[in-house]
Amino acid sequence: MDKELLRRIHCPGDLKVLTPQELVRLAAELRQEVLEVVSANGGHLASNLGVVELTLALHLVYDSPTDKIIWDVGHQCYIHKLLTGRQEDFASLRRLGGLSGFPKPRESVHDAAETGHSSTSISIAMGMAIARDLNRDKYNVVAVIGDGALGGGMALEALNHAGAQKLNLTVILNDNEMSIARNVGGLSSYLSRVRTDPKYTRLAEDLKFVLKKIPAVGDQVYRAAERIKSSIKYLLVSGMLFEELGFTYLGPIDGHNLGGLQRILNQAKNYRGPVLIHVVTNKGKGYGPAEAEPAKYHGIGPFDLETGATKPGARTYTDVFSQKICALAKKDPRIVAITAAMPDGTGLRPFSRQFPGRFFDVGIAEQHGVTLASGLARAGYRPVVAIYSTFLQRAYDQVLHDVCLPGLPVLFALDRAGLVGEDGETHHGLFDLSMLRHIPNLTIMMPKDFSELEGMLDLALTLPGPAVVRYPRAGAAVLPATLSGPLEAGRGEVLRDGRDIAIIGLGPTLYPALQAQATLHSLGLSAAVLNPRFVKPLDLELLMQYANRCGRLLIVEEQAAAGGLGSAILEGCSALGLTPLTRLMGVGDMFVPHGDQAELARLCHLTAADIVAAAQNLLTRGRVGGSREKKA
Numbered sequence: 368m369d370k371e372l373l374r375r376i377h378c379p380g381d382l383k384v385l386t387p388q389e390l391v392r393l394a395a396e397l398r399q400e401v402l403e404v405v406s407a408n409g410g411h412l413a414s415n416l417g418v419v420e421l422t423l424a425l426h427l428v429y430d431s432p433t434d435k436i437i438w439d440v441g442h443q444c445y446i447h448k449l450l451t452g453r454q455e456d457f458a459s460l461r462r463l464g465g466l467s468g469f470p471k472p473r474e475s476v477h478d479a480a481e482t483g484h485s486s487t488s489i490s491i492a493m494g495m496a497i498a499r500d501l502n503r504d505k506y507n508v509v510a511v512i513g514d515g516a517l518g519g520g521m522a523l524e525a526l527n528h529a530g531a532q533k534l535n536l537t538v539i540l541n542d543n544e545m546s547i548a549r550n551v552g553g554l555s556s557y558l559s560r561v562r563t564d565p566k567y568t569r570l571a572e573d574l575k576f577v578l579k580k581i582p583a584v585g586d587q588v589y590r591a592a593e594r595i596k597s598s599i600k601y602l603l604v605s606g607m608l609f610e611e612l613g614f615t616y617l618g619p620i621d622g623h624n625l626g627g628l629q630r631i632l633n634q635a636k637n638y639r640g641p642v643l644i645h646v647v648t649n650k651g652k653g654y655g656p657a658e659a660e661p662a663k664y665h666g667i668g669p670f671d672l673e674t675g676a677t678k679p680g681a682r683t684y685t686d687v688f689s690q691k692i693c694a695l696a697k698k699d700p701r702i703v704a705i706t707a708a709m710p711d712g713t714g715l716r717p718f719s720r721q722f723p724g725r726f727f728d729v730g731i732a733e734q735h736g737v738t739l740a741s742g743l744a745r746a747g748y749r750p751v752v753a754i755y756s757t758f759l760q761r762a763y764d765q766v767l768h769d770v771c772l773p774g775l776p777v778l779f780a781l782d783r784a785g786l787v788g789e790d791g792e793t794h795h796g797l798f799d800l801s802m803l804r805h806i807p808n809l810t811i812m813m814p815k816d817f818s819e820l821e822g823m824l825d826l827a828l829t830l831p832g833p834a835v836v837r838y839p840r841a842g843a844a845v846l847p848a849t850l851s852g853p854l855e856a857g858r859g860e861v862l863r864d865g866r867d868i869a870i871i872g873l874g875p876t877l878y879p880a881l882q883a884q885a886t887l888h889s890l891g892l893s894a895a896v897l898n899p900r901f902v903k904p905l906d907l908e909l910l911m912q913y914a915n916r917c918g919r920l921l922i923v924e925e926q927a928a929a930g931g932l933g934s935a936i937l938e939g940c941s942a943l944g945l946t947p948l949t950r951l952m953g954v955g956d957m958f959v960p961h962g963d964q965a966e967l968a969r970l971c972h973l974t975a976a977d978i979v980a981a982a983q984n985l986l987t988r989g990r991v992g993g994s995r996e997k998k999a
């Protein structure tokens with residue numbers, strides 16, 4: 368496919384001169400471009416293939432960037448990027464220094480807001496619409512939200528507010544019946560009833576046809592009938608949830624019919640007050656493998672375009688968690704598992720099959736999921752909440768108020784802790800330690816390898832109170848096996864003994880720490896490498912021993928340096944009256960962009976070479992009031 372039409376589109380205005388036939392060809396070219404780039408770089412495929420016509424219609428009817436389009440989650444913004452002057456850079460999608468896979472206002476004026484975490488679009492759109500009205504400006508504000516994201520608490524809070532506020536605002540509900548996996552919950556069942564209930568749509572069409580045929584007065588009567596349409600809908604369609612909330616509801620409409628979409632969007636522009644357009648799309652549209660398995664092709668690594676085949680990956684921490692939690696649940700009927708719309712990503716799919724009555728997918732509802740766990744724990748169950756580090760940010764207060772304050776035994780399995788790679792700044796797990804470490808009653812640990820993860824899950828499920836086990840994306844390097852017997856809460860380990868400096872790593876940073884230790888050794892420097900395992904409670908005995916022995920501590924973690932393990936160690940030293948020379952190596956005061964994990968580790972100065980340099984630097988610095996004199 369030569370994509371001759373696509374090459375002519377430099378801004379949304381260029382679309383407006385194309386004929387309907389050319390637009391159909393352009394849709395095919397857009398799908399091809401997305402397929403080629405995502406099959407090479409990985410990315411969110413199925414959602415983007417599903418919104419090709421919808422995105423074209425939005426840019427044909429609205430006038431971006433004057434009109435504001437806010438993409439919920441934002442993972443479906445690739446077509447939008449291709450139509451708004453970024454196609455020359457599109458091959459760099461998700462690569463370091465290249466285009467982001469999510470909307471970024473600093474990348475383009477057409478990206479009205481940063482998104483990445485779900486269910487924010489209606490709130491953002493409302494804020495913009497209120498500001499527009501306060502400023503007496505005139506532009507349209509449109510939120511595009513999926514049926515999965517609509518079930519998120521924030522989206523429902525915003526719907527509730529928007530109806531009451533009577534703002535001019537359009538919400539496009541992109542309903543493909545899927546979240547990442549099949550959508551769950553009452554709202555999703557409601558949408559499916561609306562989608563499949565032909566009563567209203569057919570009757571409305573019949574009414575229009577009959578009334579318009581009455582000579583002379585037909586149009587007037589039809590317009591009058593339009594005014595009472597909400598009451599007709601009320602009678603005809605079960606619930607009319609959105610109308611009850613104060614929205615004008617339009618749809619359901621076929622989201623792959625470009626002409627129909629343009630008509631309904633134009634119609635919506637003429638309504639006063641908030642409008643919700645229910646658009647029905649096929650996730651993965653136009654690519655057989657993605658249509659057949661939309662969940663697999665939701666977010667995918669590089670794959671073979673011809674066959675759709677992906678390369679089998681190495682074993683991951685998620686796999687280890689997945690197997691271990693099933694093994695534990697077999698023995699302990701009190702174990703129940705909760706996911707917030709991510710049964711596959713978190714590895715809970717096998718658990719859901721083996722223990723269907725003990726598995727709960729709450730939808731994109733992290734806050735509810737955590738408090739649900741607190742209720743279960745109060746009744747004697749041992750809930751495991753499997754969640755990505757970044758998405759637990761949504762549920763800080765629930766962790767604190769509903770789980771830790773009463774000291775309930777909920778296990779948080781925090782996947783994707785640390786640098787996650789290509790999804791970038793909205794998805795890195797760099798803040799969970801800072802967010803959780805100060806909460807009383809909570810035990811926090813991170814394994815250095817797979818067997819330690821298993822040991823930590825064993826331990827966590829015997830603790831009387833709440834625990835967090837955080838682990839990184841992807842696999843683990845092979846480290847010296849040191850775990851003989853069960854783990855003890857608050858007990859770390861010595862991976863290498865040494866005299867001059869103690870390097871303290873956490874999880875994946877222990878690999879470069881060990882490499883750095885070997886390099887330092889070859890330079891005649893004796894470095895210890897410590898694995899504290901527990902960020903809370905910290906192994907103060909080990910800390911005291913090595914602060915005194917080496918006088919120099921270098922702490923390396925894939926986490927914001929502010930509030931992480933390094934901070935915990937400084938607090939420990941302060942409590943013990945120790946004054947070793949210290950250097951914290953973590954992520955500085957920045958949002959880390961997208962790129963591959965190894966490149967990002969270099970960007971954040973967390974490689975073995977960085978550790979060697981920092982250790983040498985620390986070794987040449989004089990001591991400030993410690994128990995040992997500066998080494999010669």
Ligand SMILES: Cc1ncc(C[n+]2csc(CCOP(=O)(O)OP(=O)(O)O)c2C)c(N)n1
Pocket residue numbers: 414440442443483484485512513514515516517541543545546547650707708709731733758761
């Ligand atoms: C707060 C939060 N939790 C979880 C996710 C992970 N996530 C990304 S997309 C997605 C599903 C979105 O489904 P939907 O809104 O229906 O969009 P679709 O991909 O089907 O178009 C989920 C759960 C997220 N981005 N944000």
